[in-house]
Amino acid sequence: MIWREGLAMSEFDALWIEADESGRKPLPAKWNKVTVDQLSDGDVTVKVTHTTINYKDGLALAGAPGITRKFPMVPGIDVVGEVLTSESDRFKPGDQVILNGYGVGEVHTGAYAQVARLKSEWLLHRPEELSAARAAAIGTAGYTAMLCVMALEKYGLTPDHGPIAVSGASGGVGSVAISLLSKLGFETIAFTGRTEEADFLKGLGATQVLDRAELVEKGKPFGKERWAGAVDVAGSHTLANLLAQTNYGGAVAACGLAQGMDLPASVMPFILRGVALLGVDSVMAPMALREQAYRRLVQDLDLTKLDTLSETIKLADVKERAAKLLKGQVRGRTIVEVE
Ligand code: NDP
Numbered sequence: 001m002i003w004r005e006g007l008a009m010s011e012f013d014a015l016w017i018e019a020d021e022s023g024r025k026p027l028p029a030k031w032n033k034v035t036v037d038q039l040s041d042g043d044v045t046v047k048v049t050h051t052t053i054n055y056k057d058g059l060a061l062a063g064a065p066g067i068t069r070k071f072p073m074v075p076g077i078d079v080v081g082e083v084l085t086s087e088s089d090r091f092k093p094g095d096q097v098i099l100n101g102y103g104v105g106e107v108h109t110g111a112y113a114q115v116a117r118l119k120s121e122w123l124l125h126r127p128e129e130l131s132a133a134r135a136a137a138i139g140t141a142g143y144t145a146m147l148c149v150m151a152l153e154k155y156g157l158t159p160d161h162g163p164i165a166v167s168g169a170s171g172g173v174g175s176v177a178i179s180l181l182s183k184l185g186f187e188t189i190a191f192t193g194r195t196e197e198a199d200f201l202k203g204l205g206a207t208q209v210l211d212r213a214e215l216v217e218k219g220k221p222f223g224k225e226r227w228a229g230a231v232d233v234a235g236s237h238t239l240a241n242l243l244a245q246t247n248y249g250g251a252v253a254a255c256g257l258a259q260g261m262d263l264p265a266s267v268m269p270f271i272l273r274g275v276a277l278l279g280v281d282s283v284m285a286p287m288a289l290r291e292q293a294y295r296r297l298v299q300d301l302d303l304t305k306l307d308t309l310s311e312t313i314k315l316a317d318v319k320e321r322a323a324k325l326l327k328g329q330v331r332g333r334t335i336v337e338v339e
């Protein structure tokens with residue numbers, strides 16, 4: 001138990017990543033007892049009650065280069081919790097808060113600990129409509145799915161324009177994107193490597209479930225028109241193939257690199273069909289956009305569907321689950337309870 005009054009002296013559990021002798025490469029994350037003084041600076045301390053596992057968290061825990069960029073580091077890019085102490089006028093002890101991204105878990109100590117010390121300008125008040133567990137279920141992946149949908153809407157796409165293709169459909173961003181799009185009245189084509197999850201994806205609202213195999217290989221630079229838009233989490237050939245088969249005047253929101261960071265595409269969809277490629281970043285998205293995204297999530301995400309696509313684990317099991325996520329063996333979203 002962490003007591004607000006004795007916080008400065010309390011020791012708590014944290015996943016801890018140190019650098020090797022070169023000072024640049026991460027050693028495997030290990031559990032450590034730490035004090036608040038060992039966390040990065042910030043004007044608000046938060047008792048972490050919940051967090052989650054995103055693709056990026058999986059990469060950080062696997063020691064992938066380029067994610068953990070400061071040492072020692074507490075990984076975990078999403079914090080959901082209660083304010084313990086605050087030097088900010090915007091927050092007071094007891095407030096329920098959410099944090100997604102801003103380099104937390106990468107260059108600023110993050111969520112895989114019982115306490116986080118954060119900057120108040122990064123924090124959102126958790127909407128009353130969302131329990132802490134559901135806010136963690138949404139996490140960066142869910143909020144990014146909302147940003148992708150908002151990008152397509154801002155471009156002018158409506159359900160009348162035709163279906164939206166979603167890659168990585170069984171993963172975090174993909175499953176939330178399908179739930180959102182279906183609630184908004186869009187037909188969706190779910191591309192997945194796990195066609196055995198077809199019933200699950202149809203339960204979330206997917207109109208059609210197709211094998212991602214047809215997208216992951218090099219395809220024609222310009223194909224038959226099949227969808228009005230797409231949400232892509234994969235990059236590489238998948239993104240190139242999605243662009244090549246987007247209807248005249250359509251748009252693809254690209255947020256991920258699960259297949260690869262390359263984009264082996266041609267300009268044909270852009271110059272012959274006026275297709276738009278919309279980049280989506282959640283990490284440094286301005287606060288006003290985040291607030292809008294959370295208002296929309298409260299309004300447009302079916303919370304019972306969110307529950308069906310989420311599984312709950314304990315913080316102690318985070319490393320094991322993250323390794324599975326990188327192997328594509330985790331469906332939907334993970335809620336991590338932090339005691
Ligand atoms: P998940 O691991 O939950 O989902 C990724 C899914 O992508 C997998 O479940 C799988 O879905 C699919 N996939 C995996 N490998 C491949 C492959 N080689 N080719 C094609 N598809 C593949 O991750 P998240 O949903 O958390 O993140 C998805 C991506 O979005 C990641 O690259 C992540 O870094 C990025 N991201 C970017 C953000 C931003 O701010 N731009 C924010 C959040 C995420 P299936 O089995 O259904 O095929």
